[in-house]
Amino acid sequence: MWVNENGMLRQTSDETRVKFRTSISKEILEQLKQQADQHGTFVNYLLEDGLKDVLQQDAITFNKETRPKDRIQYKTTYDKQLLESVRALAKDNQLYINDVIEYGVQFIDVERAKAGQYRYRIE
Numbered sequence: 001m002w003v004n005e006n007g008m009l010r011q012t013s014d015e016t017r018v019k020f021r022t023s024i025s026k027e028i029l030e031q032l033k034q035q036a037d038q039h040g041t042f043v044n045y046l047l048e049d050g051l052k053d054v055l056q057q058d059a060i061t062f063n064k065e066t067r068p069k070d071r072i073q074y075k076t077t078y079d080k081q082l083l084e085s086v087r088a089l090a091k092d093n094q095l096y097i098n099d100v101i102e103y104g105v106q107f108i109d110v111e112r113a114k115a116g117q118y119r120y121r122i123e
Contacts, residue, residue: 019076020076020078021073023072024071024101025071027068028068028102028105047105047108048079049107050108052082054103054107060095060100062093062103064095086101
């Protein structure tokens with residue numbers, strides 16, 4: 001992101017974002033990459049949109065028996081507050097964070113997700 005200081009632009013990192021590594025289904029990740037490319041955004045912005053929707057729900061119906069077997073490591077950045085809320089939700093429902101992330105994929109609305117240019121915003 002860029003910060004406007006005294007009429008000059010200075011590039012800086014967004015302090016509200018944190019790095020996070022998780023395991024996610026390879027098939028789901030490939031679908032999200034295609035969707036992100038088609039709509040000019042990034043996978044983590046899509047995941048964040050789905051997670052925001054999950055946090056607004058009263059309950060999570062997740063069957064632990066249907067966990068994908070093709071999980072791979074995936075590193076990206078998330079909004080710090082969102083990730084903390086997802087951690088709490090996962091703990092309350094006795095799930096792993098990656099379960100909540102994969103559950104949230106079904107609630108992604110690409111029209112609502114941040115555009116790829118969001119990371120180049122000026123504040």
